[in-house]
Amino acid sequence: MSDRKPRNAVSADGEVMIYGVVGDEWDGLDAKSVINGIKALGKVDTITLRINSGGGYVYEGLAIFNYLQAHAARKVVHIDGIAASMASVIAMIGDEIHIPANALMMIHNPWNLAIGDASAMRKEADNLDRVKASIIAIYAARTGKSEAELSQLMDAETWMRGQEAVDAGFATAVGTSVDAAALLRTDLSLMNFTNLPDALRRETKPNPAAVAGLVRAALTAEHIEESTMADTVNDSAQNAGADEAKIRAEAQAAERTRASGIRAAVRAAKLPETLADELVDAGTPLDKARETIINKLAEADESGPQTRNQVRITGDAVDRFRTGAQAALLGKAGLAKDDAGNELRGLSLREMARESLEIQNVATRAMRPMDMVKAAMTHSSGDFVFILANVAEKSMMRGYEEANETFQQWTSTGQLSDFKPTSRIDLNSFPSLGKVDEGAEYQYATIGERGETVQLATYGNLFSITRQAIINDDMSVFTRIPQRMGRAAIRTVGNLVYATLTANPTMSDSVALFHATHANLGTAAAPTVASLDAGRVAMATQKDRSKNAVALNLRPRFMLVPVALEGTSKVLMASEFDPSKTQRVPNSVAGLAEVVSDARLDAASTTAWYLAADPNATDTVEVSYLDGVSTPWLEQQEGWKVDGVEFKVRLDAAVKALAWEGLFKNPGA
Incomplete structure (x- = not known):
């Protein structure tokens, strides 16, 4: 695996360096990196682009161009060496475009790699024609030339030096010339251009040291004061004459061109990045690497179904x-x-x-x-199904999130890794620490497994998106239906939680959850100051189940009531004085607990009410999920019983009352 790291193409002073293959993420020249880099600058008045590139990916370049076109800053372009192919398109964004007399610009037709039958090839040719039309429109806006004239120039792969580019309208000013060898970091002979003059092939060998000299001159002319950069550039320019340094620099540039070319070819063919790493690390020449890539594409095409038309597009x-x-x-x-x-x-x-x-x-x-x-x-x-599934999942989650559920306020959340019965540790097993006398050993505390077991169950339903629904443009099959299923998923858990209260399940000691034996079942009474105070006392005096039998001193945190008692209960919690008294008697239970009402309690009893302790302080009711995932899953498969795609909404959950000490019930009256 190559250890090369991506570089940032955007500097903090608003300078964008397009030096390399447009779209190459290893040079930081992919659209995402460049655009994010410009965004990070914040509000700037001027963006300077320095271009030295033989081109690259069409769509990546267009994305950069379109973003810059919409940017409010003034754009100043300097073509330091070459702006060929897609790089020349990006250059057209400049309000000013400066090109040295011996720098180069080239425009030509876009090209792509395709595999498939005649119909597929024609399809790709049509795509390229559309891309060419887009590029011609950009050139025309800059030069004022007609579409026909620009098309001819592109067909001929037209090369221009600085003055020629200005005369043709592709640039606005001729900059200072430098040694031609300094202009390029890219060996043009490796770029597969069809009309590159032999003279240019000989003279365009990369020399990074001289490129640094060019950049230094440009920066000085613009009065940019960066002493550190200037010192570095001076050193580089002085060393350029040394044969050893020159050979090393040119070798490094050639290696960079080889690596960038291989990565560009692999990405254009939509093959794994690991192939590029292998070819780069093995030192494979660029022409041999291209042969390997073509062979890989041919192998993939032969191994696939014979009826498939496969075109490699970006x-x-x-x-x-x-x-x-x-x-x-x-x-x-x-x-x-x-x-x-x-x-x-x-x-x-x-x-x-x-x-x-x-x-x-x-x-x-x-x-x-x-x-x-x-x-x-x-x-x-899978694009179409992928899109429908994403929308269906978002619809499901919208229903899940919008469901008016209350159980999350007063229950705890647990995590289980499988569907086997699991014993929960008693959190009330440590009411106090044991005394350690001087010189004595610490004693191990006994961790109580109270015997309450939790076991996951799966809840779910199916729905389908059929061909008929697509043809009928029926949006409800992947919006309203999954939305309601998402709502049903969370409601299912809520049903289980409140059923735990109303069903009064048998605990591990063979006694019902709410029972006189557990000292958590009050004398039937409506919510009043007296009855609530009795519940408070009962919870506070609950004792640890160990031999120590120490009071747990728990306090109510929530009052759970049917909707029929919500108003009365909230008045009790908010009143400064006892509402049942004619005299101004202080309300001793004011603010005792947060009132939580739920209509599922009404279905069992409109008079019964409950108190629950803080689930973070003691065990009450726990809602457990498989691997802690509390949201429903959406799974899909190709339909068998229906013509279309089948979806499954699934949730793995368990609800269990882990202890009775932090829960209290009054049957009401």
Whole structure:
């Protein structure tokens, strides 16, 4: 594995160095790195671009260009050595474009690597024509030349020196010339250009030391005072004459060109980055590396299904489609802001399915609607189903988060790693520490496993997205339905929690949770100052179950009531004086506990009410989840019983009353 580290192409003073392959993340020249670097500058008045690049990835370059075009700062471009191919497109962003007399600019047709049958090749050719049209529009806006003239220049792979570029309108000013050998860090003979003059092949050998001299001169002219940089550049320029330093610098530049070229070719072919690492580390020459890449593509094509049309296109278009389609569907479903600038927002589900195939270069014109939708749902890329699944999951989580549940306030959360019965440790086993006399040994405390066991169970349901639903543009199948299932998932847990209170389960000592034996069942009475105070006393005087029988001194933290008692209970908690007295008698239970009401308690009794201690201080009711994941899972598979995709909403949970000491019940009256 190569130990090269990505470099930052954007400096803190607003200078963007496009030195290398456009889109190469190892040079920090991928669109994401460049754009994030510019964003990190904050508000700046001027952005300076220094370009010395033979080109690179079209879509990465276009992303950089479009971002800069929208940026409010003034853009000043310096072509230090070469601006060829995609680098020349980026250069067009400048309000000022400076190019030395012996620097180079080149424009040509975009190209790509494709594998497939004749139809697939024609499809890719159409894509390249569209890209060319976009680039021509950028050149035309700068030069004022016609589309036809620019197309001819691109067809011919036109090379221009500084003055020629200015005369043709591709630059605004001719800068100071330097030694031609200093202009380039890239050996143009390795770039596969078809019309590069032989003279340029001989003279464009990289010399980083002289490039540093050029940059120093430009910085001095712009009155940028950085003494450290100037000292470094002076040293480099002085050493440029030394043969050993020159040979070393040129060897390093050649190696950098080889490595960048290999990584660019591997990424264009959409092959694993590990292949690039292997070729770079093995010292494989660039031309041999390209042969290896082509052979890898051929092997992949031969090993796949014979009916597959496979075209290697840049991943950017596919990623943009995924992002745009998902955003469009989320906007339609009301799960996100509707973006009026999203070109996919007006597509129906059927049209979106077709577009997902077209973006993967699958011809759909001859397909019937049902067959086309099926192809989209079963395509090896999984783009369409991926998009639907993402929207369905977000819908499910919206329902989960919006559910009006109350149990989380007063229960604790546990984690289980499997579905086996698990004993919980008694948190009330340590009411006090034992005395250690002088010189005596510390004694091990006994950890009590009270016998209460917890075991996970799985809860879930299925829903499907059929071909018919897609053709009918039925959004509800992956918005409203999963949203309600997400709400049902959290409600299922709530049902289990409140059933634990109302069902009064038998504990490990063979006694019901709320029982006189447990000293946590009060005399039937409506919520009053007296009855609440009796519950408070009962909880505080609960004793540890060990032989010490020490009082636990627990306090109520929550008052759990049916909705029918919510108003009365809140008045009791908020009143300064006893509401039942005609005299101003202080309310001794004011603020005793937080009132939590739930309608599921009404279903069992409209009079019974409960007190619960703080679940962080003592055991009460625990809700456990598999591996601590409290949100529902959404799983999918290709439908068998239905024509489409089946989804499963699943939640693994368990609810258990771990102890009775921190819980109190009054049957009410």
